[in-house]
Amino acid sequence: MYEVRTMGGKGLGLVATCNIPKGARIISETAIFEMPRNSINPTTVHKWILKCLEKLDDEKRKAFYDLHNAHGGEVETALGIARTNALPLGSNATEGGLFLGASRINHSCCHNAQNTWNANLNQLTIHAFKDIKEGEEICISYLDGSEDYQTRQRDLQARFCFSCTCDLCSLSPSKRQRSDKRLNEITRLDEIIGDGMSIVTTPIACLYHARRVLELLKEEQIEDARIPRLYYDAFQIAIANGDEARAKVFTERAYATRVILEGEDSPEAVD
């Protein structure tokens, strides 16, 4: 479905070699090793990585050292490579995994693919959540939420040492301002919906917020994991308030959108 090519200014990247339909699984890959992701002493993490590398065969160890290192000079080589390439093993996971294939996927703030840790398969999956045309680059997002332009640039620079020039980051100042306003509003409403209390005390307002977030995501052409999460929130609001009919509709939508992003075998879809 893809090949690894040199992408001017971005190093290597994945390009679709055929039309990839929305929902297709592009990659399913086992980690060469797992490592702690956050806030642990760098020396400890470095030692951990070296131990993991010792256990690999020569070919995999060489392939690891061939991966991009965005932190060269700042930290030990193996740690720099691991920090540049580790992908999370679940949302909010404290563990990351090193994947030789998926590590070549570049970032876009208007990405077309989703990386997910599938604990049922014990593999990382990459799914197209938009139709991807032959010749188009396959991109994921390295970021978690709906950050505005400045926050995205700051985080990408700090964690991956590049300035993003994707279509979203290249909008004219006025269009970017409108996009930032929508993204900040998504974050604000998401926080209200995510607060367990407001689901019980102001359920109708929460449902309106959820609908508004969906509209905003659509305007921003975002079709990632935020959509099933939102339908799941709406399901919980309906259940908490005894509205079984709406709960059924929301759960069906949460399932359908989750399957596109992760496949029927994903634990989130199965649950």
Ligand SMILES: C[S@@+](CC[C@H](N)C(=O)[O-])C[C@H]1O[C@@H](n2cnc3c(N)ncnc32)[C@H](O)[C@@H]1O
């Ligand atoms: C996980 S690697 C991705 C694959 C990498 N391009 C390679 O050659 O192996 C992450 C690094 O790729 C580059 N990169 C990823 N997305 C980019 C983008 N949108 N613009 C510029 N560089 C990008 C940055 O150097 C980043 O630190």
